[in-house]
Amino acid sequence: MPKGTNQKLKLYYLAKLMVEKTDDNHYLTMPEIIEELAKYDVSAERKSLYEDIKTLEDLGIEVLKEQEGRNTLYHVGTKKFELPELKLLVDSIQVSKFITEKKSRALIKKLMDLVSVHEAAQLQRQVVVQGRIKAMNESIYYVVDDIHKAISSNSKITFEYLQWNVKKEMVPRKEGRYEVSPWALTFDDENYYLIAFDSVDEKIKHYRVDKMRSIKLLDVKRDGAEQFKDLDMASYSKMNFGMFGGKTTEVDIEFNNKLVGVFLDRFGKDIHIISAKKEGWSQTRVEVAVSDQFLGWIFALGRDVKIIGPSEVTERFKNEIAELIKCYE
Known part of the structure; x- marks a missing residue:
């Protein structure tokens, strides 16, 4: 068989072919591999391909073979990232407001290059970056x-x-x-x-x-x-609502038991919760930066939450509400 013009790149194109065209659900037979390599102007024979596949494995590309009737099917096994892992990364990029839409699409495109074209199609179906407010700072x-x-x-x-x-x-x-x-x-x-x-x-x-x-x-x-x-960065983030600073204070809060999940999500499972005097209510003490954003968070929870101490925090909250009412008079 005459050699193709890209014969020196045979191993590269074989690796590219196996990674892009095969996965756990898509296979190539040896004749199909030879046919695909020919599209890159690379000639190959079965005997040499067996050795090339062993070389790929030495390079870290696992090629598995399975028997189906009289056909031997070849596909890439373990990859750097499994498809569920890449889906998770794609989702994380999409919801990250600080990554611009342009950069989001560029990153997702690079992630798609790590899997076969068949798996990339599944990632492509997840790319829904529409109507989302993204950062505009490309740098x-x-x-x-x-x-x-x-x-x-x-x-x-x-x-x-x-x-x-x-x-x-x-x-x-x-x-x-x-x-x-x-x-x-x-x-x-x-x-x-x-x-x-x-x-x-x-x-x-x-x-x-x-x-x-x-x-x-x-x-x-x-x-x-x-x-x-x-400084414990996790605790620091919990105390500062939306990273808006304020005087750090221990605040006592009563809340309806139906909101226990809201407090655990915000402050973590280590907060101490005790029963309040009011039936169906509980009480906790949390350390927060008392900012307008913290008071706004309390206000948004409505009648199911009440600040009970210290007095300077309750008074500030009452004054903020009074000033807000004045805006609508």
């Missing part, structure tokens, strides 16, 4: 990468922090640049946040990553090691 990947570089190199950073104006334009919040010591990245309320230490105000602050621009690493070591030494 978010590079911002995140720069933040990680700063954290690993123990460096401070400067950046512009943006906000929307009434003309629907993203503009800097202030003249000049922010300077902070980055310590962690976290995901909360469908957004990506930088957790950092502000040396001027001597406090921990957080910033929406999709609103950061023009990051520069400084040749200055970070501050805030003492403040972050014992």
Whole structure:
């Protein structure tokens, strides 16, 4: 058999063919493999293909063979990602508000390249990115990468922090640049946040990553090691509703028992719950940053929730409600 013009790429095309065309439910016979390779102008014989398949396995591509009557069927077995795992990743990309629609589609396309064309069709059916509010900052990947570089190199950073104006334009919040010591990245309320230490105000602050621009690493070591030494990021996220800060306070709350799941979802299963005096109600104490967002969360739960202490928090909540009523008078 005369050799094809792409004979040197025979192993590459064989690997490409097996990964793209076969999976646990789709197979190729040896004649079909030879026919498919010919489309790439690669000639092959059975004996040489047996050796090539062994070489693929040495390279980490598992090729399984099954007997069906007189036919031997070949397909790729274990892959880096199983289809259910990729579906989970696709779903995560779709619901991530901080990833732009353009980047979402590009990432999903790359994930589809990891499976056969048949399995990719199943992923394609899941790609429904319509009507979802996604971030518009295409540079978010590079911002995140720069933040990680700063954290690993123990460096401070400067950046512009943006906000929307009434003309629907993203503009800097202030003249000049922010300077902070980055310590962690976290995901909360469908957004990506930088957790950092502000040396001027001597406090921990957080910033929406999709609103950061023009990051520069400084040749200055970070501050805030003492403040972050014992900081539990999971607890920190629970306390700060939507990453809006406020004075951290232990708050006593009564709630109707039907809302127990709401409190466990928000604060975790470690919170202490006791019976309240009112039948069918319970009581808990949680540590939160008392912000407008926390009070708004309480307000949204309606009559089935009541703040019972401390007094300064209950008074603030009552005053907020009174001010809100005035808006409608």
